[in-house]
Every structure is written in structure tokens, then in C-alpha cells.
Amino acid sequence: MQLAFPPEIEAFVQRQLNSDKYQSVEDLILAAVELLQQQEDIYQGRLGELQQDAMIGWEASQQGQTIDGPTAMSQVRANLRDRRESSNT
Numbered sequence: 001m002q003l004a005f006p007p008e009i010e011a012f013v014q015r016q017l018n019s020d021k022y023q024s025v026e027d028l029i030l031a032a033v034e035l036l037q038q039q040e041d042i043y044q045g046r047l048g049e050l051q052q053d054a055m056i057g058w059e060a061s062q063q064g065q066t067i068d069g070p071t072a073m074s075q076v077r078a079n080l081r082d083r084r085e086s087s088n089t
Helices: 007-018 025-062 069-087
Strands: none
Touching: 007 025
16 A cells, blocks of 8 residues: 655654554554554444433423523533543542
């Protein structure tokens, strides 16, 4: 497989090889692809969670189970705060 990269990417690859983090270009590309796969898995997982949450919210709204905007935003902020705190520990 022949690959052509922009000069800045070639320079980055060369720096990584010179640092002895990777034994070959193939090792570096394999590591990069593995990271991309992990990122995609995380994205798909979060997307699935979001879709599930949206469906739950839609079904609840169809049953008249709604809350006002300020309360909803307060809950969202609390959830985000909890996530940040749990990821920092």
C-alpha cells in the first residue's frame, strides 16, 4: 500500500519514529487506526445512549409526563456536573 501524506503529517510521523515510540511506519499507523476505532466505538455508544434517551423522553411526553424548561435545564446542568466530578476522580 502506497500512502501520500501532507508534509506536516510526514514530519509528525518522522518525529514519532525518531522518538523510538514506534518501530516502523506500520506500527504507528496501526496505533493510529486502533485509536480511531476506539474513538468511533465511544461515539457510537454515546450516539446510541442519546437516541435511547430521546426515545424515552418522546414516549414520556406522549404520556403527558413533561417538566418545565427551567427544571429540565437544572437537571441537565446537575447531570453534567456529576459527570465532570466522576470523571475527575
